Amino acid sequence: MRQFENGLVPSLRFPGFVGEWKGKSIGTIAELTSSKRVYLSDYVEKGIPFYRGKEITELRQDIEPTEILYISEEAYYGYKESFGVPQLDDILMTAVGTLGNVLRIKNESPFYFKDGNLIWFRKISESSRFLEILLELKKKDIEKTSIGSTQRALTMVELRKLVFKFPFIEEQEKIGTFLSVVDDKLNLLRKKKSLLEQYKKAMMQKIFSQEVRFKDGGKDFGEWEEKTLGEIGKSFIGLTYSPDDVVESNGTLVLRSSNIQDGVLSFKDNVFVTMEISEKNFVKENDILICARNGSRDLIGKSALIKKENEGAAFGAFMTIYRSEFNDFLFHLFKSPIFLKQVNEHLGATINQITTKSLNGFVFPFPTKKEQTKIAQFLTALDDKIAHVSTQIEKMETWKKGLLADMFV
Template structure:
């Protein structure tokens, strides 16, 4: 095949059949700078370049009514036998309401609080804590009540789901960030929020955008539920397989109780000072490098100093968080792989080094060891010592082939979960890209 750079033909190359070529775009380099940046059919506004048939409106012009839910302590109205959900900020997530976790008030109290009653397609926005997060009231919550959240009343002139996506978008939340105040608890005033400005498409396009993004949310929710189900199945499998309650076909040999110190060794990590930290050097694995049972390298620290070979990680080491400000993080672990050669680990971490790593790694993720960690944690200091680790007991098959078979089943389940989580992450990223394109009019649906 000839090199196109050596072609003797002159002039522009014709586009391939079916290729799209915008004449205005092709000649953009000959246009004035300001005009070059605005495609045909679009206009420059205070919120950026948007389609010519879109408008820029303040929130108070989009919705005719905004208010604050009940501002006194909602616990005053909560009753053990209440039936009406009382939504607060902690029940609200982006485009989603966790109404099952909401506390309840009586129907009598609900009728006595008409100003904070909510109706289907109203929007509620978190005011305190995680300000700006918005969700739409679904039909099943029609008539419920709320406290200390911003209420945006639905009107036929706008699609509630569309407005919800706009408010939860990067551009929408940035306006909240500009006016929020407070230190321990961030919050904002409705008097500021009603003046937020948004790019508003015609109603038909709002409906189309909301439908596409709702479909994306439905896919994400389905994947989240599937991941949660697979995690529950794995927990059940660990409970049965790692304790010998359920035996795999072909295995009937004896099990015994082993101390971890009998089948391996625990090693405490590197102590270093801030003066040792560099922009590059030896990577020190810390608690932040362990996420959901796997290694993560989003938050790294490097040091430059002499390090003993003993505390350089090896493939198949089990990296464990043994000291942390949060008790819940003690015991979280990940398995070291070949890609970690040349790394070490910090003093708040340990590695457990054993020839039975495949089986023992899953024991560290099971309730067998988690229960013993909780028993050994101090009342005030969140840590487990090497002595404690070595004293932990685990059920242990004498037949190494049974260990391998059990580990393989659980490893396969981990791989399936990881694949689903990858699909979930991709679905979330695609949705974010869709929001960026659809909510700014870069892609038109109508």
């Protein structure tokens, strides 16, 4: 962004566009309104989709909503005739709970939406695509206008007052078209990742239920044999430390549940300690780190495989390390429904934890070591493909973020 004597212009522009961007209030470039009240008694089993904030948030991410409510066609066309309904290039914004998520209407498929939960931008005099991008970019400014103490909410009154910078319409359309191409490529990558994840989930279900079996040079492997985790490996409880032991850096990294993200280790939320640590509280390559105790029941059982570069880290008291020679296979088994089923069966009634005794008592059917290796190699290859697409998405999102910073004021 460059400051000129008479205004602001972005540091990155398409050729042929000059001049400063003009400040305009939202209330002068769009009409802000909402829908008419739809009551519980108006819902029907099938008809016209009725969207709430949840569905709008999903649709903006190209996720097909699965829990859709419906109103009758008669009710929909009644609202359309009397009050109007969202049209192509109108914008909806979530206004309660999750604030500021925006969805531009990209087709003419009929739907209606919940009053109060969503704010409707219509009769937009600027480029709708440009406004959609601008509203996403200025989300923090939008959130600052919210009211309420327990549950924040956006109001049309305050939104109308917001002033943002706009170039001439031709430049808006150029920017919108270019960024639409970027978003299309991002969405293709996200869909690719989602399809890979769905395929892996389906294959895990089939593999661990033995519906799909691998071959040994064209021959069948032997029957799977039931064993407990305690028979084939050992569990270790994590390190207990106090707030006085925690330092900002230059200490020993302690792995906790927040370090496990989507089955891999993440280092965005780290804790370091300076204290004497027993050898058993350090992780080793191929250990499986498991969240065994936590305030959130949903986190119990999530796990990650320790790699060579992670050695030297300790693990916290809410975590358990499982160690055996079969961990390449078990790492994938621990992400399957049959593992999570046993986790849920052994959770305490009031305390969210899996005890070491319970974990060691988990029973699973085990294939031969050779078939384990084939299963682990197959599922690891899928993980690598998913990780590669995730990296592509992250790089493209970072690139887009840089573009937005340079293309807007």
